[in-house]
Amino acid sequence: MHLPSGDPRIMPLPELTGYADPLLHSQGLYIDGQWLPRRGVPVVNPSTGDTLTEIADAGIADATAAIDAAAGAAPGWRATPARHRAEILRRWFHLMTEHADALATLISLENGKTLADARGEVAYAAEFFRWYSEEASRIQGEYRRTPSGSHTILVDHEPIGIAVLITPWNFPAAMAARKIAPALAAGCTVVLKPALETPLTACAMARLGEEAGVPPGVVNVLTTQSPGELTNAMLADARVRKLSFTGSTSVGRLLLAEAGRHVISCSMELGGNAPFIIMDDADLDAALDGAMVAKMRNAGEACTAANRFYVQAGIHDAFVEGLTARMARLRVGAGYDPRTQCGPMITPAAVQKIDRLVSSAVRHGAQATTGGAPLQGPGFFYPPTVLVNVPAAAAISQEEIFGPVAPVYRFDTEDEMVTMANNTEYGLAAYLYTRDIPRAMRLGKRLETGMLGINRGLVSDPAAPFGGVKQSGLGREGGVTGILEFTEPKYYAVDF
Secondary structure, eight states, X not given: OBOOTTOTTSOOOOOOOGGGOGGGGOSEEEETTEEEEOOOEEEEOTTTOOEEEEEOOOOHHHHHHXXXXXHHHHHHHHHSXXXXXXXXXXXXXXXXXXXXXXXXXXXXXXHXXXXXXXXXXXXXXXXXXXXXXXXXXXXXXXXEEOTTSSSEEEEEEEEOOEEEEEOOSSSTTHHHHHHHHHHHHHTOOEEEEOOTTSHHHHHHHHHHHHHHTOOTTTEEEOOOXXXXXXXXXXXXXXXXXXXXXXXXXXXXHHXXXXXXXXXXXXXXXXXXXXXXXXXTTSOHHHHHHHHHHHHHGGGGOSTTSEEEEEEEHHHHHHHHHHHHHHHHHOOBOOTTSTTOSBOOOSSHHHHHHHHHHHHHHHHTTOEEXXXXXXXXXXXXXXXXXXXXXXXXXSGGGTSOOOSSEEEEEEEOSHHHHHHHHTOSSOOSEEEEEOSOHHHHHHHHHHSOOSEEEESOSOOOOTTSOBOOXXXXXXXXXXXXXXXXXXXXXXXXXXXX
């Protein structure tokens, strides 16, 4: 499939006004409540390969200034009553909802995801501000006597301190909200470093926070071409007490090592290799519906995306036929085009990686029932693809695909499936389809994963703890536990 310039699938850019306008968010860095005009790094529209605008390239001095601002604002924000912090977060939620269409357009422009996916992301991101507006005043302590009766134990949860937040390009609004909201609810000030591929959404979020009433210095935003250098400089600052990172496991390991040098608390949401398991007794149509959600949300560019489809022998052929038909019907095109069902990948390198994994699998015996080769541009496109007869030892079964490719594997027994599903260093999410719920719960105990979707293809929810096991990360985001990641328990031994 070609997507040449004259192709109707590459529609002209819509009229961009308000928060949807990339130029509004290209003024520069946001430090201590001020936008510092600076530009020079292009932000590319992956649907066309064209430059949308330019963004700032922060240096070490800017990082120091951001920490200074966060430190200056910390005492006041820490002392702000929880109810007042909650009201600001609630206003942030309402503002995101009010500007949802503009934010979705902005996300589609710089990320490439479909407008439907972008709207879903904005709604999901906004919910973190609503959820943590409610949790801000619910951080519980402890009051109890020691077993010996010698004294009373009081436990309070204090803000951990300045937090450095590093977010990825694939969910630029949601990942920022999932970190900012609990940090602010807990009483922490933050420095946000978004991915350079999608910095405009982070700037839009900062503007909304300012409009909601966030005081200067409580939220700061840095964009840079030297993320390692800037992050290391911030972690070396004794005032920084928290690092929250979402990204690849390889980068996460480096950050953990650097944070360990300075004994900084870390929350790490890292890579995934999610198995999608379909038992013979599953509802086939429901499994296909769930598979399309778990695989094609954000065109597969998600750490929770189904990476390996394990289908029991009795339902295997029918599932492959149904999945192939659904994937082949998806309309590929520019993310900001409302007709599009599968947008571009984020960069040419992303397309090359997907092509490497698919080509390697095919060389080792796999067959593509639809798709299977990159599309010509403009833009960075790979078509929805289904692979069958994929060797278990293929690289595609061990590496995150991060694209619209569904490798399907046949299995016979539960034990065989569990062994294959757990044969990975990752353990973020998994999906299981069966009509036998007791069986699902039993298998859930055996699957090495932090999250399990049973008869549904979406597990993420602001009210639930998000995170993985093994090499998929440390700590949890979201839910009741998410706010505790930004607190330190303090114990008082009291003799009344």
